[in-house]
Amino acid sequence: MQVDVVGWVLLADGEGGEGMKKHDVAISVAEEDKEVAYAIAAQLKKLKVRYYYYDEHKDNWGKYLINLTMDAYGRHTKYVLMITSRAFVQKYWSGIERQVALSRLPQGDILQLRLDDTQVDGLSAHMIYEDWKDNPEEIARLLKEKIGRKKWLVWARLMKICTSLLVLLMAVMSWYWAYMWYYHRHFAQTYVLVAGARPFFISNVEVTVAAYREYCMLTHKVFPEQPIHSVDSMPVRNVTWEEAKAYCAYVKGRLPSELEWETAAQGGESTVYSGGTSAVNVAVYHKVKPAFVGRKKANALGIYDMSGNVAEWCEDWADSAKTMKVVKGGGYDSEVEELAVKSRREERPEARLRDVGFRVVKDQ
Structure with a gap:
């Protein structure tokens, strides 16, 4: 006596996976x-299979029958076992349970146990589970095997999804580290003559968040909150x-x-901006945040971002009263x-900008 059910699925409906199910089997x-249902239920209980049968559930009292039906034969079960006979097709509520199951579960999750040859609308020949031969032990065992197979398929699918996500994560991380290696390889801070x-040497890029954080850690200084x-x-x-001076x-x-700042910014050329006459090519501006250092075109000396990205503190006082410092770029x-290279602004030295x-x- 073989199981003849086509197609195994992982989700009973769109509202949740196997972990959301209350019952492994609901009996209609x-x-x-x-009496057939009682015999099968007794064997399911011995096998520790979670089942639902209306007559045996004490928590049914006071609940709307249609709500119980929608839950038990839809969202909250892995399989519905329909014990069909001439009486089954004549009963009103059996028809309701059948329609609910057919509308809310894939066909492969509805198992028909025939007590006679009565044809039941919606339950085709390939869904026949087994003819009744007074063998509740065998039916319960086959149900448990079917449930176990479905659980295994659920875990297999979850593992496949997790593996795919892990591969994707590793690919993203590999891309990220390759990018960071390339970036730091080409834009790590160096000094340009x-x-x-x-003569003097000046750093080719502005001091970065990472460099300043490392300095604070080594000197036990408070790292300033960044925007x-x-x-x-x-x-x-x-x-x-x-x-900055420290x-x-x-x-x-x-x-x-x-x-010195202007000399380095000009780079031996007579351009309006450091690196050229087109601000778009050499400067990050009109933005809501700065870019990574070194993203725009360098000037003739290989110095980046002297126009745009962030303005830069200079050593000089901007006024004779020595209350304001020069800021450039x-x-x-x-x-x-x-x-413009010749543009300047004045800021108080204690300001955090x-x-x-x-x-x-x-x-040297």
Whole structure:
């Protein structure tokens, strides 16, 4: 006596997977044939299979029968066992249970146990589970095997999904680390020689969030809170002039003077912006946040972002009263005219500004 059911599925309906089910099997039977249901239920209980049969559930009292039917023969069961006979097709409520099951479950989850040859609408020949031969033990055992197979398929599918997600995650992480390697390989901070009457070296990129955080950790200083959207490869911001000067001293450097800054920005050329005459090509501006350092075109000396991205502290006082410091370069939120090499602004040295960072100069 073989099971003849086509198609195994993992979800009973759109409202949840196997973990949402209350019952492994729900039994639908006419009143006249309930002794068959009792016999099968007793064997299911011995096998520790969760089943639903209306007569045996104490929590049915006071509940709407249609709600119980919708739950037991739809959302909350893996399989429905329909014990069919001439009485089954004549009973009103058996018909309701059958329609609910057919409308809410895949056909392969509705199992027909025939007590006679009565044809039942909606239950085709390939859904016949087994003819009744007074063998509840065998039917219960076959049901348990079928349930176990479905659970295995659920776990297999979950494992497949998890494996796919893991492969995707590994691919994303591999791409990320490859990108970061490439980025740091090409845009790691180096020092560029600026020739002239008094030669000096200047960092090719602005001091980054990552570099300044490492400095704070090594010196036990408080890392200044960064504006939203800041990441390690962006220029550090919210750093006062004194803090920028202290960082430069730690790496055996200093802040550039205004003249040194302009000389490095020009790079031996006579352009409006550092790196060219087109602000779009050389500067990050009119944005809501800075970019990673080194994203735009460098100037002739290989120095990035001296126009745009973040403005930069200089060593010089901007006024004779020595209350304001020079800031050069314009930032990510600047107007285009503020990006010019000759443009300057004045800020209080104790100020923490969301669009101001700095770079380092060394004398040798």
